[in-house]
Amino acid sequence: MALLRDPERGCEWDIAQSFATIAPYTIEEAYEVADAIARDDMADLKDELGDLLLQVVFHARIAEEAGLFDFDAVANAIADKMERRHPHIFGDLDQGGHHLWEQIKAEERAAKADAKEDQGALAGVALGLPALLRAEKLQRRAARVGFDWPDAKGPREKIDEELAEVESATSDEERAGEIGDLLFVVVNWARHLGIDPEAALRMSNAKFERRFRFMEAAAGKLFVSLDLEAKEALWLEAKADERRG
Known part of the structure; x- marks a missing residue:
């Protein structure tokens, strides 16, 4: 990477990059790692981990050049950080685990907050996170300071309220805002049920893709010309095929 970034002998594209221009590639590579894992493709996982590692090297090189x-x-x-967060393994404590990990993380955030203007409970939740993941993290942070429903009943009832507000919206802008509120509360309901909303949506995406490809394969070139009723019948056949499989 040092050679690729060399002003005289390097690659023009690599030289022109910055933290900001590389960040989208870093996010993309992380998703491709997750995709390889979801497909259980270990050869691809090896390659994708290498691509992700390159992103770390790239950012570190830009930082090194800037001193x-x-x-x-x-x-x-x-x-x-790993040693600090596992004192029961690397230090003198006899017991630890995830609870201790979260406690130490909270202490680290508090120490960082002392040096920053934003010391609120939601400080540090990255803007670049996927929307579902960021919603869950914001909700978890708020819950730590007591702003949360006591159980899953609260967010479930809120879903009905938000659905009604979507249906009563009178403009596209208002409707978009209400849809966002609906998605946010669905994430909250999933959190209370102990379900990872990002993982749940990935599973649904995969399910939809799998069933849709079954429909296309079953109908062949005629698929596009089929009416909705015929396509719905194929969809039900795809679901039945999954149950049999």
Whole structure:
């Protein structure tokens, strides 16, 4: 990467990049890692992990050129964090686990917040996260300071309220806002049920794609010309095929 970024001998495209221009590729590569895992393709996973590692190297090189930090500092920082968050393994404590991990994370956030203007409960929830994941993180942060329903009944009843507001909206802008509120509360309901909404939606995406491809394969070139009733019949056949399989 140092050679690729060399002003005289490097690659024009690599030289022109910055943290901001590379960030979308970093996110994309992380998703491709998750996709390889979902497909249980270990050969592809190896390649995708390499692509993701390259993103870390790329960012670290840009930082090193700016005199900020280098790749060794990145690796050392995460090693230090793992040791700090596992004192029951690397330190003197006899017991630990996820509860201790969360406690230490909270203490670290509090220490960071002391040096920043934004010290609210929602500080530090990254704007670049996928919307469903960010919604869940915002809700979890709010719950830590007592702003939460006591059980799943609250968000479930709120879904009906939000549906009614979507239906009563009088403009596209208002309707979009109400749909957003509906999605947000569905995430909240999933959280109370102990379900990862991002993973649940990925499963539904995969299910839809699988059934739709079955429909296309069953109908062949005639699929596009079929009416909705015929396509619905194929959809039900695809569902039945899944149950048999």
